[in-house]
Amino acid sequence: MKKAFIISNMYPTKEHLAYGVFVKNQVQQLNAAGIETVIAVNDNPATGKKNVIKKYTKWALNVLLTFRKNKREISLTHAHYVFPSGLFSYYLKKRYKVPYVVTAHGGDINKMAKKSARIKGYTTKILQHADHVIAVGEELAQTIQQDYGIEPAHISVMSMGINRNVFKPADKQQMQKELGMDSERTNFLFVGNIIEEKGVYELITAFQQLEKAPAGRATLYCIGSTKDAGFTEKVKALVKSEHIHFIEPMPQAELARYFQAADVFVLPSYIEGLGLVALEAMSCGTPVIASSVGGLKYMLAEDAGVLVPPMDAVALQQAMEQALTGLAINEAKVQELLTTHDAQNIVVRLKAIYANVE
The missing domain is CATH 3.40.50.2000 (Glycogen Phosphorylase B;)
Structure with a gap:
């Protein structure tokens, strides 16, 4: 394959070490395994309506500019969190026919999708048009199958993985x-x-x-x-x-x-x-x-x-x-x-x- 375009609304920085660190870890693991990646991520955990609008606008521009710059080298997109990240993957598939994988982490299905009928609708579209859905846990996968009509063949249960070179026993x-x-x-x-x-x-x-x-x-x-x-x-x-x-x-x-x-x-x-x-x-x-x-x-x-x-x-x-x-x-x-x-x-x-x- 060429490159995987990773899109995530959570990604860590030196100031916010734990904010989506599992996404960064997986990007590094993919690179080590020979999969080239490009990323467009939100690394700002600020809350409040004004902050959210500002940071997500900046992130959206980053997604589109990064895609435009790397368009010919991208094989697929991989969105972490169904909404809002998956919305970009859905758009890029509709507009440019780029296939996508989306990972549901839990809060996107159990909390975000329940905030409004509009977000539930976006979540449904993103999941149903995904080329493959990953759920980090069994119960989450069952919810996605039952509530969103996703066929079992199109969903995998798979965590973000643990680095056993870091997390290992000691005295x-x-x-x-x-x-x-x-x-x-x-x-x-x-x-x-x-x-x-x-x-x-x-x-x-x-x-x-x-x-x-x-x-x-x-x-x-x-x-x-x-x-x-x-x-x-x-x-x-x-x-x-x-x-x-x-x-x-x-x-x-x-x-x-x-x-x-x-x-x-x-x-x-x-x-x-x-x-x-x-x-x-x-x-x-x-x-x-x-x-x-x-x-x-x-x-x-x-x-x-x-x-x-x-x-x-x-x-x-x-x-x-x-x-x-x-x-x-x-x-x-x-x-x-x-x-x-x-x-x-x-x-x-x-x-x-x-x-x-x-």
Whole structure:
């Protein structure tokens, strides 16, 4: 093939390290596997109507100018997030007959498409005219098939993949020492945006109740962007414990050290397309407690992790209390998952999809 034109409404910068970092990772993995790419991405996470109009106008011009400049070399476009990114792929197919692949990440189907009938209509067109649809999790794929009439043959379930050269096991006690963690305590870790939908409020509530237990010697590290100022204030007002630490996003090599050092990773989300961070934790040898939602309930089935109901601080506390003395994890299932989601294996599958589409 010639070049793949990658279009995404999320892409990281030095100032916003976690903003769509999985897209950048996949672009780099494609390049390493011999697939040339050109990109047109939005790397500005600013919210508010005026900011959104400004940044998306700039991004739209970038998409069109980048396509015009590379038109003869582009074999296909690959849009990350059905709407709005897929709208450009849909237009380029209609106008220039360029085939496209679109990856649904979860929020685009579970949240964005529900905002208005107009966005639902765009989402339907984008999915139905795509040459192939990728869903990052099983439940997401089922929703796309049932609600948008996409044939199973035109959809693949495939995560963004984990880089097991970065996310790998290390000496836990040594890593805890390097990061200043107390190895006499159980160190819980959360990674994700500090927003309501990630279950942060329930996590803080559960942790503080856990500390009241006789054996509740624990510490909680929350790594993520505090972009929702109102919610962040609400959460920090809830915090009474000196053993809860909020840390801003960091480069993935540094983040991997926290995964390696943590005793338990917790992801109590309300919704998740897949929950790639849970896989990254597992790849570092850290057991996972997560909500039974989206791709997580498939990923952590068969005791690959511990599942709890979403929005249930009591059930979450009970699972975390169980973790104080150790979780029973099916290690064979974990290794099977890690092989399936290894970035190198994902890129092989993606190259095959590209070959069938172009």
